[in-house]
Amino acid sequence: MRLSTRIGLAVGVTVPLLVLASGWLLLRLVGNDLHRAEDDHLRARATAVAPAARALLRASAGGRAKAADTRERQLFSAALDVGVRVVGPDATFSGGPQPDVSVPLPARRAAVPVTVRDGGTSWRALAEPLTTVRGSGTLWVFAPNAADQAQLRLVRRRVLVTALLAAPLSGLLAWGIATGATGPLRRLRSRTAGLDPRTSTARLHHEPTGVTEVDDLAATLQKALARYDEQAARTAEALDTARSFSVAAAHELRTPLMSMGTNVDILAAHPHLPEPDRTEVLTDLRHEHARLLGLLVMLRELGRGDLVEVEALGTVDLADVADAAAAEARRRAPDDRITVDAAPGLTVHGWEPGLRLLLDNLLANALAHGRDPDGRADVTVGLRSADGQAVITVDDRGAGVPAAERDRIFERFRRGPGSSGSGLGLTLVAQQTALHQGRVTVTDGPDGGGARFEVRLPRAGGELPEHRDWLIATARTNRSQSFPKDSS
Structure with a gap:
């Protein structure tokens, strides 16, 4: 196998692997960035709806049904694009996009978002403890991961396509560059192919190519031929002796x-x-x-x-x-x-x-x-x-x-x-x-x-x-x- 072919195959295999490794790292980084953005949004929404959630708990604990309905509407209006769930001592109020009530929620951890899965759908959830004079409860804020997962799938597909394209293109490019780089070696081989110290006195004449390895190889060949000539001369002298x-x-x-x-x-x-x-x-x-x-x-x-x-x-x-x-x-x-x-x-x-x-x-x-x-x-x-x-x-x-x-x-x-x-x-x-x-x-x-x-x-x-x-x-x-x- 020619050296240029070896280089082309090696690069054609190595570059896709590098693309895949880089894509995996990119997916991890993008996923972390998306989660961080979602978590910041959840914290901001939790801070915004927390007063309404506390008012809802107070109205519910005081037995004021009309006031509780009003506070519930205010809470859902303040939630905007996230789902909220207020879990009180006596009742639970929920609205907006969120997992089914049958899905168990993890133990609450203040200000630390977690991932909750409901079948094939995943959610980012943030629990915020609520304390009032009439009791305590928990405010849950939910945001679906669908958009984040879609972006990650898009990045994953692009990484795979890039790796598939990089394999032949990088291999061909490396083969072309290697073919050009090994040109001085081929010319050196053609000049040395006809040299036979046993039948001819012609010796290698090499012009510097600027490629260190080729010039070093030519110098080594010239030195080997010179040593052959010297040894042949000494052998002839030994026979003469x-x-x-x-x-x-x-x-x-x-x-x-x-x-x-x-x-x-x-x-x-x-x-x-x-x-x-x-x-x-x-x-x-x-x-x-x-x-x-x-x-x-x-x-x-x-x-x-x-x-x-x-x-x-x-x-x-x-x-x-x-x-x-x-x-x-x-x-x-x-x-x-x-x-x-x-x-x-x-x-x-x-x-x-x-x-x-x-x-x-x-x-x-x-x-x-x-x-x-x-x-x-x-x-x-x-x-x-x-x-x-x-x-x-x-x-x-x-x-x-x-x-x-x-x-x-x-x-x-x-x-x-x-x-x-x-x-x-x-x-x-x-x-x-x-x-x-x-x-x-x-x-x-x-x-x-x-x-x-x-x-x-x-x-x-x-x-x-x-x-x-x-x-x-x-x-x-x-x-x-x-x-x-x-x-x-």
Whole structure:
């Protein structure tokens, strides 16, 4: 059922009910007004005939029949349009329109009119007590309700006729108004009926109609289509990531797996292999196993960085993170020197596990590539504030990074000469820097030797970047490049 039809039916049913309810209230009010007017008239007539009624009672009590007849005529003349009945100790005098004498009258109540029914006729009656020196009695004044009842019946008929006419007329009027009001909805439906995000790139173009509900609905549809497009784009990117990841992972995992397979074949084919050769094969197996495990761990961490939500961000004390990362690095390399020079109270709004991952990988890179000719590593971690940013520096005393390679070392699976790592450590550093809206650069060390990795992070924030799929971003960078040759 159309909305306009629903509105028309609802109004067509509601309006007659409202008319009937209003008519009932009107009947009550009109009836009360008519009764009030009649009661005021009865009181006025009772006041006017009361002296004549008292004189009639006195004449009747004194046995003066002629005087009583005269007083009775005077009483009926003064009554005019109402009926009167004088009830005395010895006699009752009545005249004018009134109920039959057989109709019982209610107990008298001074100045309070009551309704008396005589068959199908009703009367308004007012009792007035009479007191004379010769006795007491009651004066009753009556007025028929016929005119009042006729007026009430007329009002009732008009209310019913109005309700009967209001039903179709109000329904048609409401249907017409609703049809016009829902016109923008029909036009919006016709514009959206042909939109299919799966087969067409056409989208809803809506001009404001001035109808708030229609404009809000159009805005909601546009937002839903935009979200569909965004989700479709992210799905396509996810598929691109999956393809790129599968190719890259297959390439990177193939070499250690083939090497491990070769060593296993050697052990299986030569069960009596000399001990030195056997030891060399097992050492190579352990090395490839560690490399494979490290690669899987790095890929897992890279995926975690792409799944961070805003709720995970908070205030992070960089000094605490740097101390913890340095302590772990000292545990793994007890013979090397690792120094932390941190300004106290330096905090950023970020993801603490990601910042720890960033520092862990910078230290691991420095320990792997920053050794002096004697094979010792001297690494310094610096934390300071500059231009509203938190600056993290990691200095080593190694051979440094050639200028031509400084922009490429953050690509995934990019390993330096002689490196046995996964090629994802610095990729994780770049990912976490981008996640925190920062910037990472590589320069020469402070004394001209070695390398300095510098990360600048904004100290206030909390918004994640719109594009966080690091695997996708680096896949696009590397798609046109061949994979680096394995160094093993």
